[in-house]
Amino acid sequence: xxxxxxxxxxxxxxxxxxxxxxxxxxxxxxxxxxxxxxxxxxxxxxxxxxxxxxxxxxxxxxxxxxxxxxxxxxxxxxxxxxxxxxxxxxxxxxxxxxxxxxxxxxxxxxxxxxxxxxxxxxxxxxxxxxxxxxxxxxxxxxxxxxxxxxxxxxxxxxxxxxxxxxxxxxxxxxxxxxxxxxxxxxxxxxxxxxxxxxxxxxxxxxxxxxxxxxxxxxxxxxxxxxxxxxxxxxxxxxxxxxxxxxxxxxxxxxxxxxxxxxxxxxxxxxxxxxxxxxxxxxxxxxxxxxxxxxxxxxxxxxxxxxxxxxxxxxxxxxxxxxxxxxxxxxxxxxxxxxxxxxxxxxxxxxxxxxxxxxxxxxxxxxxxxxxxxxx
Ligand code: PLP
Numbered sequence: 001x002x003x004x005x006x007x008x009x010x011x012x013x014x015x016x017x018x019x020x021x022x023x024x025x026x027x028x029x030x031x032x033x034x035x036x037x038x039x040x041x042x043x044x045x046x047x048x049x050x051x052x053x054x055x056x057x058x059x060x061x062x063x064x065x066x067x068x069x070x071x072x073x074x075x076x077x078x079x080x081x082x083x084x085x086x087x088x089x090x091x092x093x094x095x096x097x098x099x100x101x102x103x104x105x106x107x108x109x110x111x112x113x114x115x116x117x118x119x120x121x122x123x124x125x126x127x128x129x130x131x132x133x134x135x136x137x138x139x140x141x142x143x144x145x146x147x148x149x150x151x152x153x154x155x156x157x158x159x160x161x162x163x164x165x166x167x168x169x170x171x172x173x174x175x176x177x178x179x180x181x182x183x184x185x186x187x188x189x190x191x192x193x194x195x196x197x198x199x200x201x202x203x204x205x206x207x208x209x210x211x212x213x214x215x216x217x218x219x220x221x222x223x224x225x226x227x228x229x230x231x232x233x234x235x236x237x238x239x240x241x242x243x244x245x246x247x248x249x250x251x252x253x254x255x256x257x258x259x260x261x262x263x264x265x266x267x268x269x270x271x272x273x274x275x276x277x278x279x280x281x282x283x284x285x286x287x288x289x290x291x292x293x294x295x296x297x298x299x300x301x302x303x304x305x306x307x308x309x310x311x312x313x314x315x316x317x318x319x320x321x322x323x324x325x326x327x328x329x330x331x332x333x334x335x336x337x338x339x340x341x342x343x344x345x346x347x348x349x350x351x352x353x354x355x356x357x358x359x360x361x362x363x364x365x366x367x368x369x370x371x372x373x374x375x
Contacts (some may be wrong), residue, residue, distance in 0.1 A: 004313050004356075005347055007150075007347035010198045012199065015242065016198060017239075023235035025047050027040050027234070031232040041232070041234040045234055048237045048240065052244055056184055056190075057184045061210070064098070064205065065204075065205055065224060065231075068194070068204040069096065069174035069191050069192060069193040071206070071218075071354050073099045075216070075228075076189035077139060078215075079217055086347070087136045088113070088114065088136045088141045089111055091115055091116070092118065093115040094332060098329075103251075106246060116128050118151070121151065122146060122279065123151050123281070123330075124142055124153055126161060129158050138167060140169050141170040143155075143176075144171050144182075146175070147174070148291055148330065150175070150280060150285035152286065163186075169189070170187065170191070173191060173192045176272060177197060177244070178254070188208065188209045189209070191205070197246075200243075203236030203237060204346075256287075258350060265290065272365065273365060276294055288349065291346075293335070293344075294371075296371070297344070297368055297372060298341055301371050306367060311359075313360075315345065316329070316345060318344070326341045
């Protein structure tokens, strides 16, 4: 198998699994329990929290362990709405469904929303976010990097605007966390998922700036200082800390390796296959993602033909897979419907090789030719 869908999920690192194993086997206690088995888990969770805080550059009590990016986004957005009871939300139109759907849920409860579109290059402009703000704006969400195009967003500038206006700013860092530092000095809320950087699924963190007023989403026991009920996922949390530590330690090396692979692949696709277009400004993207449109093809058909050859790619976000409508991200960048429907996302990771990129290019040529010529 050639796996070029690392933006959807990544393979668990062996070292991460090794660190998690004791908490799946012998140290299986409940971190909330008063006895030694519980304390062993509570200590591991506490050490993981300290590690993430020190790598991220925030305080340990600003880190909340949650199930991943979806829960982080829901908690921040709905938690701010629950605090204010009414008001206006500003979101980029390219947010992940965990934010946009949460906002639409809140609209049903009476909150107003303004969606800010990106420019043709895939990046939202801070001045347009500012223009969208109102007296009653309480929340703003702009992701650090988009999951479909990889385009990096100006979260630092937007965060400064939000701070001046007293608006809670949430930066979804699910895609960027492996590749860039977290914007802890500019965002009030930050979320990430461990499985995007070779960690376990169903685990991640929400970092909330001290003093921010966010009502809890999940009520229950006193876990996560009463903010998030539910038995603590000790193994997932230990795995999250080890995976994040490894991602930070190898960031420069992995970024350079992945970028080289991705750039080489993109250059050959654009040169060797006619009617191909890269979506999103290349100089603004994460090193890992290439979103390419193929004239005269449906992206889904390319995906299926590549899959037959054992190559895994995607058309847009994994959670929107199977959706009949074209990508909201691409259409809001100004791509026509046909152009958007003809796109394929290739997302590289540290385990991919040049030989895999070359093999993918060959299969891609075959697939595009087959579709265009109805063979
Ligand atoms: N935000 C972004 C930008 C994502 O790409 C994803 C998942 O792909 C999520 C949030 C949700 O993460 P999870 O499915 O791990 O909850």
